[in-house]
Amino acid sequence: MGGLLVVLEQRDGGLKKVSFEALAAARSLADRLAVGVDAIALGPTNLDATRAAQFGADEVVIIADDRVRLYQPHWYVGAITEQAKTKDYRAIVLPATALGKDLGPRLAARLGWPLAPDVTEVSAEGSELFVTRPVYAGKALLRLRVAAPRAVVSVRPNSFTPVEQGRTSSLRHTVLGPEGAAPAVRTVALEAPAEAKLDVAEAPIVVSGGRGLKEPANFKLLEDLARALGGAAVGASRAAVDAGWRPHADQVGQTGKTVSPTLYFAIGISGAIQHLAGMRTAKVIVAINKDKDAPIFKVADYGIVGDLFEIVPRLTEEITKLRAGA
Amino acid sequence: MNIAVCLKRVPDTETRIKIAPDGRSMDEAGVKFVLNPYDEYAVEEALRRKEAAGGGEVVAVALGPEAAQETLRTALAMGADRAVLLKTDQRPADPLPVARALAEELRAGGYDLILFGKLAVDDGAQAVGPMVAELLGLPCVSAVSHWEPLEGGGRARREIEGAVEVVEVKLPAVLTVDKGLNEPRYPALKGIMAAKKKPLEVKPVALDAGGLEIVQLALPPERKPGRILGEGPEAVPALIEALRVEAKVL
Numbered sequence: 378m379g380g381l382l383v384v385l386e387q388r389d390g391g392l393k394k395v396s397f398e399a400l401a402a403a404r405s406l407a408d409r410l411a412v413g414v415d416a417i418a419l420g421p422t423n424l425d426a427t428r429a430a431q432f433g434a435d436e437v438v439i440i441a442d443d444r445v446r447l448y449q450p451h452w453y454v455g456a457i458t459e460q461a462k463t464k465d466y467r468a469i470v471l472p473a474t475a476l477g478k479d480l481g482p483r484l485a486a487r488l489g490w491p492l493a494p495d496v497t498e499v500s501a502e503g504s505e506l507f508v509t510r511p512v513y514a515g516k517a518l519l520r521l522r523v524a525a526p527r528a529v530v531s532v533r534p535n536s537f538t539p540v541e542q543g544r545t546s547s548l549r550h551t552v553l554g555p556e557g558a559a560p561a562v563r564t565v566a567l568e569a570p571a572e573a574k575l576d577v578a579e580a581p582i583v584v585s586g587g588r589g590l591k592e593p594a595n596f597k598l599l600e601d602l603a604r605a606l607g608g609a610a611v612g613a614s615r616a617a618v619d620a621g622w623r624p625h626a627d628q629v630g631q632t633g634k635t636v637s638p639t640l641y642f643a644i645g646i647s648g649a650i651q652h653l654a655g656m657r658t659a660k661v662i663v664a665i666n667k668d669k670d671a672p673i674f675k676v677a678d679y680g681i682v683g684d685l686f687e688i689v690p691r692l693t694e695e696i697t698k699l700r701a702g703a
Numbered sequence: 704m705n706i707a708v709c710l711k712r713v714p715d716t717e718t719r720i721k722i723a724p725d726g727r728s729m730d731e732a733g734v735k736f737v738l739n740p741y742d743e744y745a746v747e748e749a750l751r752r753k754e755a756a757g758g759g760e761v762v763a764v765a766l767g768p769e770a771a772q773e774t775l776r777t778a779l780a781m782g783a784d785r786a787v788l789l790k791t792d793q794r795p796a797d798p799l800p801v802a803r804a805l806a807e808e809l810r811a812g813g814y815d816l817i818l819f820g821k822l823a824v825d826d827g828a829q830a831v832g833p834m835v836a837e838l839l840g841l842p843c844v845s846a847v848s849h850w851e852p853l854e855g856g857g858r859a860r861r862e863i864e865g866a867v868e869v870v871e872v873k874l875p876a877v878l879t880v881d882k883g884l885n886e887p888r889y890p891a892l893k894g895i896m897a898a899k900k901k902p903l904e905v906k907p908v909a910l911d912a913g914g915l916e917i918v919q920l921a922l923p924p925e926r927k928p929g930r931i932l933g934e935g936p937e938a939v940p941a942l943i944e945a946l947r948v949e950a951k952v953l
């Protein structure tokens with residue numbers, strides 16, 4: 378039986394953490410199935426994919442070409458299906474990021490394989506593959522058996538822990554051919570904010586605010602807290618987004634992003650079912666709300682009842698002290 | 704401009720999920736079904752593109768049970784010209800068979816634009832749009848939150864992690880639309896009346912089984928009950944202590 382093929386994701390030539398998470402998921406399956414893990418990375422000429430070895434790849438196929446500095450679907454689909462033809466892979470595993478959510482379905486349709494998107498668990502029993510994926514925006518979990526010989530599986534960010542391994546892997550550089558007719562779709566630019574911003578869907582800590590913040594300027598309180606925590610992103614409820622206080626990219630919930638951070642703060646957020654849908658898989662939830670009956674306290678691990686304008690600055694202060702001491 | 708827009712009938716986002724006795728599906732008793740919220744943006748965009756082009760047709764297509772006719776009527780009431788229901792009670796866990804059936808229906812339509820929602824709020828697969836594009840050999844941009852028409856195509860913006868991708872695409876094309884692209888109109892009474900007379904064709908379809916088998920649908924493990932640590936800023940040290948020592952996340 379064939380091994381697994383992991384699609385690695387890069388930004389500016391460096392592999393993203395989600396790539397190592399996808400490798401971790403693939404490695405856990407491969408070890409059960411006693412097969413190998415190959416990885417493929419497309420990126421600019423300065424692409425450095427060597428760390429894929431450290432995180433579990435046996436062979437890494439590297440395509441470093443400035444034509445794929447940005448995500449170009451036609452090159453990706455072409456190169457990955459080409460690679461899939463060289464070996465009889467059991468599954469292609471990729472991160473369920475904006476890129477992976479666009480690419481996964483295209484690969485599945487092109488190859489005629491089933492697609493299990495955005496999974497949070499994978500397992501192998503005998504030679505069979507099983508996955509679990511949240512449905513109804515996380516209100517239920519669907520466990521699936523892969524009934525086909527092959528499948529495309531995308532894994533939700535923050536669901537698998539990258540494992541460093543003492544593995545030596547071979548790196549194989551390949552090239553893209555000449556481009557035929559101009560493709561009908563092309564990514565022309567990536568507009569990143571001047572100050573690199575951690576995305577709520579990827580951040581290990583998320584500090585979210587809602588209508589209780591009262592006005593947009595008050596989100597500074599949450600940004601200060603996020604900075605004190607380090608590695609934290611600021612999220613928002615839909616009420617805050619619809620009011621125009623925060624960009625839609627920061628919205629957490631059923632019609633926003635689904636997040637699974639280690640630590641989630643819901644500040645001035647009531648805890649509507651659509652908001653809970655987006656954050657209930659966080660490892661630890663903290664709620665700060667002046668209404669002791671707010672539904673958010675039903676899912677929170679720890680709560681403080683009171684005025685966020687008094688509590689949050691104090692929290693930022695204490696965390697800063699703690700970080701300085703550590 | 705001829706535009707197709709694909710619509711799914713889904714449980715309302717307020718729904719509290721109950722598991723059916725078979726342990727593999729949702730108990731639909733008492734559940735209210737609606738047009739998938741993202742598909743409202745798709746319908747709105749279809750109507751705007753047709754209006755901007757000064758003519759053409761907007762065709763709404765849904766694959767689902769008999770009751771999905773209501774979903775299609777919503778789109779007709781908003782202003783779509785006609786509708787097609789690909790009728791089936793099958794609901795494969797694999798999105799590919801659904802995409803195949805939709806692609807089959809759309810192939811002969813000669814559409815300039817085929818629109819989808821970014822995701823269906825029930826299965827959240829975010830898959831059917833790009834799959835249909837691939838099956839039809841059409842270019843596709845997914846999760847479009849801004850669209851600027853250009854000669855023979857357009858420039859789309861889509862949000863990715865911490866940045867925005869700008870993508871140029873030629874028509875005919877497939878787009879899946881995100882919140883933020885537009886503000887969907889509410890069907891007016893006149894539209895609702897008119898919708899009753901618009902053509903809605905029902906075509907039975909049989910899907911292939913797909914490559915995924917449902918083993919179980921279950922509610923997520925209950926979060927263990929949490930604690931209120933206190934009131935006001937005085938409770939902050941207790942919170943820090945709990946996060947550090949008990950939860951070990953600081």
Ligand SMILES: Cc1cc2nc3c(=O)[nH]c(=O)nc-3n(C[C@H](O)[C@H](O)[C@H](O)COP(=O)(O)OP(=O)(O)OC[C@H]3O[C@@H](n4cnc5c(N)ncnc54)[C@H](O)[C@@H]3O)c2cc1C
Nearest residue numbers: 587588589614615616630631632633645646647652667685
């Ligand atoms: C189809 C659909 C999709 C939706 N999708 C989403 C989604 O993706 N994400 C989402 O978040 N919502 C979503 N919603 C909206 C959701 O139903 C709620 O309306 C929304 O989450 C409420 O936001 P909020 O908690 O910020 O505001 P509110 O419900 O108004 O809550 C504000 C909270 O702040 C507290 N508060 C006020 N002042 C203070 C203070 N000084 N100190 C401490 N606490 C204070 C209040 O006690 C209250 O609990 C959706 C709704 C629909 C119909």
Ligand SMILES: Nc1ncnc2c1ncn2[C@@H]1O[C@H](COP(=O)(O)O)[C@@H](O)[C@H]1O
Nearest residue numbers: 709710766819820822823828829830831
């Ligand atoms: N059964 C269906 N009938 C028509 N359109 C569908 C169906 N399922 C999904 N779609 C379309 O595909 C989009 C994405 O759905 P999904 O891939 O299931 O998240 C939806 O917003 C719809 O536009």
